[in-house]
């Protein structure tokens with residue numbers, strides 16, 4: 001059975017770093033320690049307002065991965081109509097994740113509506129793929145949109161998991177898991193790979209991994225960095241990898 005890859009999102013390391021002009025905590029050192037502990041990749045979301053990840057962080061992480069971690073994946077997220085495509089053209093990461101966020105948005109909180117956006121994103125997906133970059137579309141758990149994601153040229157979708165995370169541990173949990181499983185099945189049936197992310201944690205991860213078929217990658221940042229403040233990066237990554245393994249176990 002395929003093991004779900006863990007991609008660590010280091011946005012929040014950059015957020016703390018940006019509150020002083022001292023360069024600490026280091027984003028590249030956080031990535032190094034997470035990769036040494038077994039993380040399969042690094043994710044960044046260089047928002048246009050540079051509230052956390054800055055262009056220099058993206059370039060330095062690209063060099064770190066290329067020189068020291070060639071088997072690890074670099075996943076750059078963002079809105080392709082803002083600053084994202086400049087990074088895709090310059091760095092050609094293994095994966096780009098198109099996220100329909102507005103410039104000042106508090107955080108990502110919805111997926112694409114391809115019934116209205118397909119025509120706009122199609123050429124940018126084609127451009128990224130022509131550069132050899134895998135394209136993932138940030139999507140709500142809506143089975144109807146999955147065939148559209150395939151038709152517009154995406155390789156994968158990333159399921160926006162906040163609704164599941166908010167339901168975890170409540171009577172709504174199973175209903176949300178069923179909804180996400182149905183969306184994943186629709187994505188797989190359409191020939192798409194399945195990623196997931198947003199508000200995933202070491203507590204809610206096992207149930208999600210167990211319920212959602214074909215889950216290739218989870219990208220996790222906020223909760224993981226919060227845990228690393230208590231446990232350190234290495235122990236935290238170890239516990240997140242264990243959480244994935246617990247979910248994958250029969």
Ligand SMILES: CC(=O)[C@@H](O)[C@H](O)COP(=O)(O)O
Pocket residue numbers: 009011012044045047077099106107108138197198219221
């Ligand atoms: C797309 C998504 O759900 C997250 O990867 C996003 O990067 C979160 O952004 P913030 O870290 O700015 O909340």
Ligand SMILES: NCC(=O)COP(=O)(O)O
Pocket residue numbers: 009043077158196197198199200219220221222223224
């Ligand atoms: N795509 C999700 C991601 O990269 C991190 O989201 P979060 O764990 O910070 O909510």
